[in-house]
Amino acid sequence: MTEAIVAKGLAKTYVGGVRAVDGVSFTVEEGEAFGFLGPNGAGKTTTVSMLTAGLRPTAGEAIVDGVDVFAHPSQIKQRIGLVFQESTSDNDLTGREHVELAAALYGVPRRETRSRVDSLLERMQLAEAADRLVKTYSGGMRRRLELAVGIVHDPRVLFLDEPTLGLDPQGRSGFWRYVKDLQKDHGLTVFVTTHYLDEADTSCDRLAIIDHGRIVALGSPSELKDRLGGDVVTVRPAREDPRIAATLQSVPGVLEVTAQDGGYRVKCGRGEELVPILVETCAREGFGLTGVSLKRPSLDEVFLELTGREYREDEGMTATDRAVRLAQVRNTFRGGRR
Ligand SMILES: Nc1ncnc2c1ncn2[C@@H]1O[C@H](COP(=O)(O)OP(=O)(O)OP(=O)(O)O)[C@@H](O)[C@H]1O
Ligand SMILES: [Mg+2]
Numbered sequence: 001m002t003e004a005i006v007a008k009g010l011a012k013t014y015v016g017g018v019r020a021v022d023g024v025s026f027t028v029e030e031g032e033a034f035g036f037l038g039p040n041g042a043g044k045t046t047t048v049s050m051l052t053a054g055l056r057p058t059a060g061e062a063i064v065d066g067v068d069v070f071a072h073p074s075q076i077k078q079r080i081g082l083v084f085q086e087s088t089s090d091n092d093l094t095g096r097e098h099v100e101l102a103a104a105l106y107g108v109p110r111r112e113t114r115s116r117v118d119s120l121l122e123r124m125q126l127a128e129a130a131d132r133l134v135k136t137y138s139g140g141m142r143r144r145l146e147l148a149v150g151i152v153h154d155p156r157v158l159f160l161d162e163p164t165l166g167l168d169p170q171g172r173s174g175f176w177r178y179v180k181d182l183q184k185d186h187g188l189t190v191f192v193t194t195h196y197l198d199e200a201d202t203s204c205d206r207l208a209i210i211d212h213g214r215i216v217a218l219g220s221p222s223e224l225k226d227r228l229g230g231d232v233v234t235v236r237p238a239r240e241d242p243r244i245a246a247t248l249q250s251v252p253g254v255l256e257v258t259a260q261d262g263g264y265r266v267k268c269g270r271g272e273e274l275v276p277i278l279v280e281t282c283a284r285e286g287f288g289l290t291g292v293s294l295k296r297p298s299l300d301e302v303f304l305e306l307t308g309r310e311y312r313e314d315e316g317m318t319a320t321d322r323a324v325r326l327a328q329v330r331n332t333f334r335g336g337r338r
Contacts, residue, residue: 003063004030004157004189005051010060011213012046020046022213023060028206030156033183033190035204037197037299039311043213044193048161051191052082065156078106081150081158089142089149091135095126098134099148106153120148124178140171147178151188158182160192164199172196176203197299197311209303216306225297230255231271232295235278236263238288247285251277263291271296 005028012021021043028034036044049055051062053073062069065079089098099120103113121130124144129137137145143163150158160179164172176199182188194200200207201221209217209224217224237244240262248266249257253274256267268274271294282289303311 002030003027004032004065005034005191006061006063007047007051008061010047010050010062011058012043012050012055013058020213021050021057024208024210024213024215025060026208026215026218028189028191030189031183031187032205033179033192033203035200035207036191036193036210037195037200037207038193038210039195042210044195044210045161046213047210048082048159048191048193052076052080052159078153079156081153081155083143083146083150083158083160083163089134089145092133094131094133095137095141095145095148096121096130098145099152102149103152108153116152120152123181124148139167140174143167143171143175144178147175147182151182151186154186155188157189157191160190162193162195164194164196172199179203197303201299207299209299209306211303211307217302221299222296224299224302226269227302230267230269231274231297233266233268233271233275233278234260234263234291234293234295235266235282236289236291237282238290241287243285244282244287247281247287248278251281253277 005026007027008025009023010021010025011019011023013019024043024047026034036047038044046055050057050060051064051069053069053076056070064076067075067079069076093101096117099117100113103117108116118127121127124147126141126144126148129141134142134145146163150160158179163179164175167175179190179192180203183190192204204221206220207218207224208215217227219227235244235248245257245259245264248254248264251274253270254266254268256265258265258267266274266278275292275294279289279292300311303309
């Protein structure tokens with residue numbers, strides 16, 4: 001596999017001394033959806049800005065699609081697509097005009113522009129609304145438009161900075177369907193920041209959890225959850241029997257059995273594999289069951305375990321964050337560095 005993104009010891013201390021990113025290292029394989037997950041102020045946007053040549057790091061290296069980002073920032077723009085939550089759309093342009101403008105900015109050949117813009121608008125289900133002003137678009141439509149704008153030049157790596165912030169659950173899962181389709185059809189690598197744990201869990205192949213500018217965990221969602229000591233299967237017997245706990249405990253793979261509310265909590269590594277064995281064992285021993293349920297640990301618990309604090313995803317963006325982000329977007333478009 002080829003590496004689409006390599007970050008080595010990336011760090012950023014802002015003027016004034018805020019250590020926003022404190023030495024992060026990771027690699028993202030080509031075609032992977034990599035999630036950068038963390039609470040407000042963790043350093044996600046700062047990392048994206050560095051990886052996309054919008055912001056100069058205090059230390060470290062970054063290679064994106066084979067190009068050294070800080071040595072050749074101007075070569076990066078063509079290779080990447082960027083979608084920021086903070087809408088960069090101009091309300092007084094139509095959807096089509098936006099995508100055409102982006103195509104021109106990125107130097108898409110004129111003879112290709114028309115068909116490419118049409119097919120993207122079609123794909124994002126914006127064909128009907130294409131000639132309407134963006135100010136008439138819903139939040140979800142705007143996000144899809146931003147996605148079309150972000151990929152009009154056929155980038156190799158797509159950076160999404162909290163692309164679904166503020167969308168309802170339906171809008172969020174819809175947005176992800178489009179991203180997944182692009183990933184599949186174009187072999188696109190996706191680097192996404194989010195503070196929605198559930199979205200990271202279902203949509204990313206691998207995740208880095210970032211807190212106070214440092215990566216505190218890295219792995220696939222299930223690997224991260226496995227580290228907590230696995231799943232919990234709850235077994236509900238039809239009748240109390242003092243032998244049940246010992247029977248459950250004797251099943252290979254069971255780590256711990258505790259009685260709870262007339263049932264038994266069975267901690268184990270791989271719950272889905274153990275459920276049929278537990279059911280079979282109970283049947284063989286003559287214990288009738290009224291129910292069996294499986295609960296996998298959530299990323300919330302992973303975060304709690306790693307940082308000792310509850311994860312909070314309900315805080316919105318501050319006005320400063322918004323201003324900073326817009327400045328970073330503009331800077332990236334100009335190809336400037338700070
Ligand atoms: N231009 C700047 N100057 C000074 N401090 C900054 C600047 N941009 C960000 N910061 C600070 O750096 C830290 C990391 O910010 P960053 O925007 O990278 O976090 P984030 O994980 O993207 O947060 P959010 O979830 O709120 O978007 C925060 O403490 C933030 O206040
Ligand atoms: Mg951010």
